[in-house]
Amino acid sequence: DAGVIQSPRHEVTEMGQEVTLRCKPISGHNSLFWYRQTMMRGLELLIYFNNNVPIDDSGMPEDRFSAKMPNASFSTLKIQPSEPRDSAVYFCASSLQPFDEQFFGPGTRLTVL
Amino acid sequence: GESVGLHLPTLSVQEGDNSIINCAYSNSASDYFIWYKQESGKGPQFIIDIRSNMDKRQGQRVTVLLNKTVKHLSLQIAATQPGDSAVYFCAERYSSASKIIFGSGTRLSIRP
Numbered sequence: 001d002a003g004v005i006q007s008p009r010h011e012v013t014e015m016g017q018e019v020t021l022r023c024k025p026i027s028g029h030n031s032l033f034w035y036r037q038t039m040m041r042g043l044e045l046l047i048y049f050n051n052n053v054p055i056d057d058s059g060m061p062e063d064r065f066s067a068k069m070p071n072a073s074f075s076t077l078k079i080q081p082s083e084p085r086d087s088a089v090y091f092c093a094s095s096l097q098p099f100d101e102q103f104f105g106p107g108t109r110l111t112v113l
Numbered sequence: 114g115e116s117v118g119l120h121l122p123t124l125s126v127q128e129g130d131n132s133i134i135n136c137a138y139s140n141s142a143s144d145y146f147i148w149y150k151q152e153s154g155k156g157p158q159f160i161i162d163i164r165s166n167m168d169k170r171q172g173q174r175v176t177v178l179l180n181k182t183v184k185h186l187s188l189q190i191a192a193t194q195p196g197d198s199a200v201y202f203c204a205e206r207y208s209s210a211s212k213i214i215f216g217s218g219t220r221l222s223i224r225p
Binding site for chain 2: 004043044045048056091093099101102103104105106107
């Protein structure tokens with residue numbers, strides 16, 4: 001198995017632009033998680049899905065952030081409009097069930113200028 | 114408040130020695146704890162976990178100890194190798210129906 005796949009690996013954009021991060025979970029995994037990692041705040045859970053349904057989005061910072069999971073093999077995290085404080089590494093992780101071991105992707109390093 | 118933290122932000126260890134990484138947690142209701150390893154440029158990788166009904170669990174070269182009395186978790190790495198260089202995170206889960214909360218991480222560096 002290829003593991004969790006994220007794209008792009010790096011994204012540099014200007015303030016105000018829309019950013020879309022993509023994730024393909026491990027085949028057969030029912031749960032998908034989006035995390036953000038910064039030096040100041042560490043690793044934060046933004047949202048997680050189970051069977052393509054958002055279960056807990058309490059970590060989503062504000063309305064500028066949205067996440068979707070249209071099918072079992074694909075999810076997106078969108079930021080619109082982006083701001084410099086959104087600069088971080090965004091990780092996607094998947095697990096068989098919500099509270100099983102999570103497997104992380106390589107992350108997307110986002111820089112908003 | 115509920116938090117997961119680390120005693121030492123950085124740890125330098127001689128190659129071949131044992132490493133001990135510590136973690137304090139504040140939620141006495143937490144029932145499940147996990148250690149993750151994150152190498153530079155990569156996502157966190159599961160190392161070992163332990164449930165609150167245990168006080169010790171061993172894996173390959175790693176041991177996790179849980180002291181619920183003082184709310185303390187530690188990760189012991191035997192015969193530390195250069196490949197062990199990484200940031201190590203402890204994480205806790207409050208119950209089987211809650212999300213996992215990550216600590217701030219400890220960087221482990223290996224001296225040759």
